[in-house]
Amino acid sequence: MARISSRLGLINILHNPCILIVWLIVLTTFIYLWLLVPPGGVVEYHVYSPNFVEFNVSTDNVLHYNFTFNITVQNLNQKIGVYYDQIEAVAYYHGEKIGNVTYSTPFFQGKTAATFLNPVFTGSSTALRDSSKLEDFNREEKEGTFRIVVKLYLWTRYKFMFFNTPQHQQEIRCQIWFHVNSYRNTTTTGGCRMR
Numbered sequence: 329m330a331r332i333s334s335r336l337g338l339i340n341i342l343h344n345p346c347i348l349i350v351w352l353i354v355l356t357t358f359i360y361l362w363l364l365v366p367p368g369g370v371v372e373y374h375v376y377s378p379n380f381v382e383f384n385v386s387t388d389n390v391l392h393y394n395f396t397f398n399i400t401v402q403n404l405n406q407k408i409g410v411y412y413d414q415i416e417a418v419a420y421y422h423g424e425k426i427g428n429v430t431y432s433t434p435f436f437q438g439k440t441a442a443t444f445l446n447p448v449f450t451g452s453s454t455a456l457r458d459s460s461k462l463e464d465f466n467r468e469e470k471e472g473t474f475r476i477v478v479k480l481y482l483w484t485r486y487k488f489m490f491f492n493t494p495q496h497q498q499e500i501r502c503q504i505w506f507h508v509n510s511y512r513n514t515t516t517t518g519g520c521r522m523r
């Protein structure tokens with residue numbers, strides 16, 4: 329028996345109950361976290377009230393944009409807290425990056441707490457210089473609906489009792505359709521899902 333244990337390298341652990349206890353606690357916590365964390369994650373994302381002030385191409389094919397929307401980030405879990413170390417929102421138009429907003433102030437979200445974010449994307453981009461992208465823009469303008477993808481990159485850690493998981497990165501993909509009528513008033517719809 330002792331020979332088998334020693335071969336498995338367990339003899340040190342058996343001689344030192346403290347190490348064994350620590351390992352048992354760590355193992356139990358990870359099994360517990362694994363059982364608690366649903367496949368869809370702990371956090372739910374909800375996009376609403378987009379507001380497009382400007383989304384237009386000037387004669388030199390530069391896209392000028394100024395838009396915003398609200399996101400609720402809600403921790404749905406009853407037992408796990410979430411540390412957000414950094415959040416980055418990157419806006420894409422037909423696969424071309426047009427702008428980004430970074431939240432670099434870390435914050436903690438307790439059980440079932442919600443946080444509101446209101447990223448404002450404003451500036452200009454040469455992403456549409458490529459003629460095929462410009463065609464996409466002109467077609468969508470004619471049709472009256474622009475489609476924008478905003479990806480949220482989140483660096484998070486979960487807190488369960490007095491344990492923190494290592495930092496991991498999540499990517500959330502949000503799609504926003506904004507409809508423009510001949511007066512250029514806008515109405516919008518959209519949604520997010522986890523990657």
Ligand SMILES: *[C@@H]1O[C@H](CO)[C@@H](O)[C@H](O)[C@H]1NC(C)=O
Nearest residue numbers: 381382383384385386387512
């Ligand atoms: C968009 O650009 C067109 C052409 O340059 C211009 O006529 C129009 O007023 C602009 N609209 C907005 C909302 O900026």
Ligand SMILES: *[C@@H]1O[C@H](CO)[C@@H](O)[C@H](O)[C@H]1NC(C)=O
Nearest residue numbers: 381382393394395449450451
């Ligand atoms: C973007 O739109 C907002 C709301 O109308 C306005 O206050 C802000 O000045 C605009 N930013 C730029 C750079 O045009």
Ligand SMILES: *[C@@H]1O[C@H](CO)[C@@H](O)[C@H](O)[C@H]1NC(C)=O
Nearest residue numbers: 376377397398399444445446
């Ligand atoms: C969206 O966010 C803005 C800025 O924080 C806020 O003024 C507005 O009330 C929010 N809209 C809703 C519907 O919560």
Ligand SMILES: *[C@@H]1O[C@H](CO)[C@@H](O)[C@H](O)[C@H]1NC(C)=O
Nearest residue numbers: 416418425427428429430481
């Ligand atoms: C976001 O924008 C900043 C400043 O414009 C830039 O330094 C950074 O690389 C951008 N991040 C990504 C992922 O594009």
Ligand SMILES: *[C@@H]1O[C@H](CO)[C@@H](O)[C@H](O)[C@H]1NC(C)=O
Nearest residue numbers: 508509510511512513514515
């Ligand atoms: C759109 O704008 C026009 C002109 O400003 C206005 O008459 C119309 O009522 C607006 N429509 C909506 C749905 O807001």
